[in-house]
Amino acid sequence: MRKKLYLKQSTDQDLQKILDFYDTHTHKFVAKRDRKTMTERIKSGAVTMLEDDNGDIQAISIAYPVTGKDKNGNDSHQWTEIGSTHVLMQNMGLFDVLAGAQLLHAFLLEPPEDRFVIEIDPTNNHSKYVFHKFGCKDYTAPPADMVKGVNGILAPEDAGKNVDWLYAGAELMPELARKFLERVKNPVIVNKKTKEEFELDFSKSPLGKHFIPTLEKLAKKDYRTAKTPDAARPVKDARNRLPRGPA
Numbered sequence: 001m002r003k004k005l006y007l008k009q010s011t012d013q014d015l016q017k018i019l020d021f022y023d024t025h026t027h028k029f030v031a032k033r034d035r036k037t038m039t040e041r042i043k044s045g046a047v048t049m050l051e052d053d054n055g056d057i058q059a060i061s062i063a064y065p066v067t068g069k070d071k072n073g074n075d076s077h078q079w080t081e082i083g084s085t086h087v088l089m090q091n092m093g094l095f096d097v098l099a100g101a102q103l104l105h106a107f108l109l110e111p112p113e114d115r116f117v118i119e120i121d122p123t124n125n126h127s128k129y130v131f132h133k134f135g136c137k138d139y140t141a142p143p144a145d146m147v148k149g150v151n152g153i154l155a156p157e158d159a160g161k162n163v164d165w166l167y168a169g170a171e172l173m174p175e176l177a178r179k180f181l182e183r184v185k186n187p188v189i190v191n192k193k194t195k196e197e198f199e200l201d202f203s204k205s206p207l208g209k210h211f212i213p214t215l216e217k218l219a220k221k222d223y224r225t226a227k228t229p230d231a232a233r234p235v236k237d238a239r240n241r242l243p244r245g246p247a
Contacts, residue, residue, distance in 0.1 A: 002188065002197050003053055005094075007101055008204040010047035018042050018049075021057045022084065029124045030086050032155035037064070038084075045206075046110065048102040050094060059098045061085040063106040066149035070113065079146050080112040080235075082168075083119065085127075091193040095130050097183065097200065100176045101207060107173055108211055111239040117142065119150060119163040128164065135172045139165035170223050170238035177219040184208060214242055 010018060019038065022030070041047060041062050050059040061082060068078035082102055087094050103116060118136060120127050142165045151159040187200040202208025207215065223238065 002199045004199050004201045005050045005052060005058060005089075005189075006201045006204050007097070007208065008049055008051060009045040009105060009206055010042045010049065011045065012043050014047070014049075015039060015042050017055075017057065018047060018060070021060065022086075025086060025088065027086060029121050029127065030084060031119075031158040031161075033062075033064075033084060034153045034155060037153040038062070046106070048098060048105060050098055050200075058089045059087040059094045061098055061102045063102060063110065064150070064153060065110065065112065066117070066146055068143065068145035068149065076113055077110075078113045079149070080106050080110070080116050081119065081150050082106075082116055083150075089191075091191050092189055092198070094189075096134065096179070097189075099131075099134060100179055101205065103168060103172065104176050104180060104207055104211075104215070107170075107235060107239055108214065108242075109206075111236040113236045114234055116168040116235065117146060117150070118166040118168075120166065122162060122164050128166070131166050134168075135175070136166040136168045139167040142167075170235050173238065174219055174221040174223065177215045180207065181212070181215055181219060184212070218242055 019035075019042075022032075022038075041064060046063045048061050048063075049057050052058050062084040064081040064083055065077045066079040066081055067075050070076040070078070082099065085095075085099065087098065106112075106116070117139060118131055120131070147165075183200060184202055187202070188197055189200060190197050221238075
């Protein structure tokens with residue numbers, strides 16, 4: 001019988017487990033965060049996780065909203081940082097499952113006005129490779145408000161460091177939806193090194209429980225912006241054209 005990996009979003013009950021995970025599994029490329037911000041994000045369901053049969057976290061990522069001025073000069077949720085990403089189980093392709101679900105969940109339930117952003121240590125070549133392969137683009141001139149906002153939720157020892165920025169827009173969402181739906185139909189993944197098989201279980205995920213019809217509609221979209229990403233449809237505008245809430 002295959003072992004399972006459960007995709008889920010955080011709840012209040014996960015607070016201490018998630019905080020303990022980051023305290024225990026420190027990594028030089030995973031920036032520390034303001035504890036108050038992390039607590040709010042966990043309780044709001046903005047943490048995407050893959051847990052094993054024992055309930056232990058094997059992969060995790062957090063969506064952080066970043067506020068900036070809109071065209072009218074008002075504060076609004078302009079960007080979402082996809083951060084605190086940490087995958088323990090290697091050789092499984094879990095990054096694609098985790099990051100894809102994280103982006104889709106944030107897109108459907110908490111979309112930023114503009115785009116998703118990722119900050120990466122300049123020496124972290126592996127993460128840059130996987131995010132580029134995933135479809136993210138280099139953000140060569142990130143807005144000062146965005147950089148300030150992200151630094152404002154980092155722990156003091158990690159704020160203000162030199163980082164490379166990447167971003168993802170609405171152009172990625174249809175392909176992510178197609179890949180997610182394919183995973184639901186074919187949930188078995190194999191550890192390339194050990195050949196051990198695992199089954200992905202989506203029964204605890206809002207995406208798998210409530211949003212399949214919406215994802216099916218999203219999968220048929222084509223925003224046609226891959227070659228000119230800076231001209232991409234803003235994320236929130238694209239989300240607003242889909243059904244609101246679980247379908």
